[in-house]
């Protein structure tokens with residue numbers, strides 16, 4: 040069975056062409072799947088009977104299985120999705136005044152092992168498929184429409200999700216071959232139809248793939264910087280040992296030539312006593328001098344045995360002011376969904392541990408029987 044969520048526009052057209060179908064059929068099917076969120080080919084009533092029979096025999100629309108669905112007091116909503124084998128990934132919906140953003144995961148776990156990241160702590164399990172990545176957006180839109188979400192942009196005729204950020208679990212550029220087809224669906228007019236500015240990919244700095252993305256599917260780029268010197272970044276973001284700051288900054292400048300926005304967003308997680316001192320701010324100003332950018336300071340989200348603590352509010356504000364006084368655009372990220380552990384990787388980690396413990400205890404019981 041082919042999961043239609045796995046096929047980007049070109050792949051769907053090719054798959055249908057192999058079955059004797061014209062290109063406009065692909066557009067029709069795409070609209071059923073990605074705009075009307077049908078999961079039953081029999082519901083696709085304007086398709087010719089023979090095509091419906093083919094689809095029913097060979098294809099399906101398989102969305103994610105939800106393990107847990109939690110909504111925070113501020114409206115932030117987190118779906119924990121089954122990734123098989125005791126793994127789970129998460130998608131987080133963040134409503135704001137004028138937009139609905141979905142934070143999407145790209146891998147179950149992550150191999151890059153950044154020191155302060157709970158996803159990294161879990162290790163790498165596997166890449167998500169294109170269908171599992173797209174399925175997060177499909178599921179969020181479908182659920183919020185079914186629940187008749189009332190939001191100003193929905194009243195104006197837009198889908199519930201107006202912006203996508205690939206800032207959930209995993210390193211999207213380490214799963215490039217599955218992520219780019221998903222991005223193409225996010226952008227396609229017969230699928231989600233989002234503008235390139237409304238789709239942001241966040242990377243810890245895989246330089247060769249930043250260049251590929253620029254050539255093949257430029258969307259808005261966020262780069263997780265977290266340190267202004269190689270010495271410190273080598274420790275916090277180990278991929279820096281392979282792609283140090285000078286090559287990362289050069290890649291950012293190259294990216295801007297084709298990017299849909301005229302700046303790169305640098306993310307900088309504020310770790311108490313580690314990277315939040317005035318000297319770090321000054322080094323950061325020097326580092327990004329030649330890169331058109333905005334800086335987003337992220338309050339550290341603590342997790343058990345992380346070994347880090349969050350910088351005090353006042354220090355974050357002072358750090359931001361230093362950057363702003365040097366003419367940089369710097370903002371402090373609002374924390375959202377605190378009461379449901381909505382930050383990257385936190386809930387999935389806890390639930391996975393519990394699922395694994397359950398799996399581990401179940402096996403000997405089965406053997407004993």
Ligand code: SAH
Nearest residue numbers: 156206207209210241242243263306339340
């Ligand atoms: N792998 C990609 C995208 C996913 S992580 C990347 O690293 O960019 C999304 C963002 O959350 C990154 O900027 C990451 O550094 C940050 N992050 C990870 N753990 C965090 C924590 N405990 N508190 C705050 N931000 C964190």
Ligand code: SF4
Nearest residue numbers: 149152153156159243
């Ligand atoms: Fe992976 Fe990003 Fe976490 Fe680093 S911060 S371990 S790259 S998910």
